[in-house]
Amino acid sequence: MKYKYEMHCHTKMVSQCGKTEPKDIVEMYREKGYSGLVVTEHYSPLTFGLNSYYKPQRLVDFYISSYEELKKYETDDFSVFFGMELRHYATGADYLIYGVDPDWLRKQGNLLAKWEKSVYEMMHKEGYLVFQAHPFRPYILRCNPKYIDGIEVYNGKCDKKTNDKALHWAEKTGKLMVSGSDFHEKQQLARGGIITNRRIADNNDLVEILKLQDFELIKTYD
Numbered sequence: 001m002k003y004k005y006e007m008h009c010h011t012k013m014v015s016q017c018g019k020t021e022p023k024d025i026v027e028m029y030r031e032k033g034y035s036g037l038v039v040t041e042h043y044s045p046l047t048f049g050l051n052s053y054y055k056p057q058r059l060v061d062f063y064i065s066s067y068e069e070l071k072k073y074e075t076d077d078f079s080v081f082f083g084m085e086l087r088h089y090a091t092g093a094d095y096l097i098y099g100v101d102p103d104w105l106r107k108q109g110n111l112l113a114k115w116e117k118s119v120y121e122m123m124h125k126e127g128y129l130v131f132q133a134h135p136f137r138p139y140i141l142r143c144n145p146k147y148i149d150g151i152e153v154y155n156g157k158c159d160k161k162t163n164d165k166a167l168h169w170a171e172k173t174g175k176l177m178v179s180g181s182d183f184h185e186k187q188q189l190a191r192g193g194i195i196t197n198r199r200i201a202d203n204n205d206l207v208e209i210l211k212l213q214d215f216e217l218i219k220t221y222d
Helices: 022-031 060-071 102-106 116-126 160-173 203-212
Strands: 003-009 036-039 079-086 095-098 129-132 150-155 176-180 192-196 216-219
Touching: 003 095, 003 150, 003 176, 022 036, 022 060, 036 060, 060 079, 060 102, 079 203, 095 116, 095 176, 095 203, 116 129, 129 176, 129 203, 150 160, 150 216, 160 176, 176 192, 176 203, 176 216
Parallel strands: 003 036, 036 079, 129 150, 150 176
Antiparallel strands: 003 192, 079 095, 095 129, 192 216
C-alpha cells in the first residue's frame, strides 16, 4: 500500500498569507487520497510582528494553535504532524524544520534572533532536520549548505525551471530532498509531497524516512 503526505502546508488560522481553515484542509487532502500532512506555519516576523524581539514567546501558543486544531480532525487514515517554516530577522531564506516537538518549542527563546548555524546546531541536538525551502524562488537567498540537511527540490508554487535549479543544487551538494505543495489556498492543493511504502506514525518516523530518502517525490506541473 502507498501513503501520500503533504510536507509544506499553511493555514489561515496562523499564517497571514494562508486562506484555508484547518478543518477544510484536512477534508480536502483526505479527498485527494493523502494519508497526512505536516503543518509548517511561518515562524517569521510576518507572524510574530516586527517588535517580536521584545516578546519572543508571547505568541508561541498562537503559533502552535493551528496544529492543535488540525489534530482535532485526524482519523484512522489521516495524520497531522507538527513542523515549521522559519525565517530569521532581516534575511531572505526560509527553513523547513521537520521532527520538531511543540512542547520543546514552547521552552525556547526567540528563534528569529538566531542565525542559520545556531539554529542548525540547536535542531540537530534534538534530532530534528533542517531543509531550505524553495531556494531559487525570486528574492530568496540560498543558505550555507553546511547548515542544512536537505533542500526542497520541488515546490508547488514554483515553476519547473526554478525547481530544477533546486534539484541540481541538492544533487551537487549531496543533500536530502523533499517535495511540498506550499499550500496556502485551494488552487495549491495536493501539488507536492512524498509517497511512502509505510505509514508514518509520528515525527520520529518522519525524520527516519527523510533521512533514508525512502519515498517518491510528488511533482505536479500544469
